[in-house]
Amino acid sequence: MPLRRPATNGLARTINYPPAEALAWAHRRRGPVVRLAAGSRRFAYLLGPEANRFVFANDDLFRVREAFAGLVPVDGPTSLIVSDGADHRRRRRLVQPAMHHRRVGGYLRIMADNADAAVGGWASGKRIDAYLAFRAAIRRSTLRSLFGPRLALAADELAADLQPLLDLVDHLPDVITLHRRLRTPLWRRAAAARARVDARIHAEIGRARAHGTDADEHVLAELVHGRTGDGTGLSDDEVRDQMVTLIAAGYETTSAAMAWTIYTLGTHPEARARARREVTIVLGDRPPEPEDLKRLPYLQAAVSEALRLYPPAVLSARHAAADFELAGQHIRAGTTVLYSPYFTHRSEQVYPGARDFRPERWLTADDEPRRPPPHEYLPFGGGAHRCIGSTMATTELCVMLARLLARHDYRIPPQRLSATGFAAMRPRHGLLIDIA
Known part of the structure; x- marks a missing residue:
């Protein structure tokens, strides 16, 4: 089975992920439904935009709890990611206000300040691991924006405690189950880390319930004190699970996307120059305000195109709760169903020149944003379980990229680059850049 391999020296314009490239091979031979079996387990890959549309439109046919059971060691059993039905809707209603675009607009200064802190000491000729630098910046920004300064001050310690858990869930679900059953060193390190994370988070929840929250602890306040229409709120364990989900997913997937955005612009000098000109004209050296983002259409298009080529989740999963048919294929209840943003985004039938980085595909002739159907562009999933x-x-991504381009130009030096991670596809060995 021929697969495209990542570059071993020099640079590839578009980095491929070999396990996901196999989906294109399977699709050419079997069509939009590819069924597999491993022992008693049944799998069905539903490939392409029409398959995505079917999954998003038929949420009642599926459950996510069984599909994402491997994330429970990190996110907890009541996380939105593993919640179904009424429980999912109730928890989502309580978390949603903090993620509203008007609320997010209030976080822009925090995002810009953390970006400036990361890039402020960079000088011409310096070589930087941009992935690690922005991973730390996005982690601090996420904690400070959502949960206030107390947790932000503990960002590095919390990250160190979360890492063994993230290392565990970077494996396929069946492998995680094997680690748990055998109580391997990886599992034991993750269990000890989980205890430390829980102690820290529950201490914050207890403080908020006993003494209230500060004005800048927006999300913590809403999780602890929020109520649905029937007057019910979240238990301490539910608050813990939503907090950890927002922290871990917030910086793990966003920092991976930031690295790929820096990479794509770094390997396309004309696109990078156009984005820098736009930032200079609109912002000069000042951080963006909420109203500025609409005046940066090319920057936003570059982010959208990077997310197309390098969607955070290569695959997403559902558990078939009932039998169904798609494209003439019968899928039985109990099957693990997988759909792939990576496959859809790199399909020539959906995006001509699919492996080329073309920010212009996201702009009209008048530089207005072009918005594709949700089943064709799904870097954050779709349907009832779209990433909150x-x-x-x-x-x-837009704010931090604007600050990087306002402060520095950069180049991508020759290096070995490859992609890893199904849940958060990222550069395996980081991303080196040279400051110009």
């Missing part, structure tokens, strides 16, 4: 933090993630 998508607005915050894209805003943070």
Whole structure:
């Protein structure tokens, strides 16, 4: 089975992820439904925009709890990511206000300040691991924006505690189950880390319930004190799970997307120059305000195009709760169903020149944003379970990229680059840039 391999020296304009490239091979031979079996487990890959549309439109046919059971060691059993039905709707209603675009607009200064802190010491000729630098900046920004300064001051310690958990869930679900059953060193390190994370988070929840929250602890206040129409709120364990989900997913996926955005602009000098000119004309050296983002159409298009080529989740999953048919294929209840943003985004039938970086595809002739159907562009999933933090993630990418381009130009030096991670596709060995 021929697969495109990442460059071993020099640079590839578009980095491929070999396990996901196999989906294109399977689609050419079997069509939009590819069924597999492993022992008693059944899998069905639903490939392409019409398959995506079917999944998003038929939420009642699926459950996510079984599909994402491997995330429970990090996110917890009541996280939005593993919630279904009425529980999912109730928890989502309580988290949603903090992710509204008007609320996210209030986080822009925090995002810009953390970007400036990351890039402020960079000088011409210096070589930087941009992935690691912005991973730390986005982590601090996420904590400060959503949960206030107390947790932000502990960002590095919290990250160190979360890392063994993230290392665990970077494996496929069946492998995680095997680690748990065998109580391997990886599992034991993750369990100890989970205890430390829980102690820190529950201490914050207890403080908020006993003494109230400060004015800048927006999300913590809403999670602890929020009520639905029937007057019910979240338990301490539910608050803990939503907090950890927002923290871990917030910086893990966004920092991966930031690295790929820097890479794509770095390997396309004309696009990078156009984005820098736009930032200079609109902002000069000042941080963006909410109303400025609409005046940066090319920058936003570059972010959208990077998310198309490098969607945070290569695959997403559902558990079939009932039998169904798609494209003449019968899928039985109990099957693990997978759909792929990566496959859809790199399909020539959906995006001509799909492996080329073309920010212009997201702009009309008048430089107005072009908005594709949700089943064709799905970097944050879709349907009832679409990522609740998508607005915050894209805003943070635009703000931090604007600050980088306002402060520095850069080049991508020769290096070995490859992609890894199904849940948060990222550069395996980081991303080196040279400051011009």
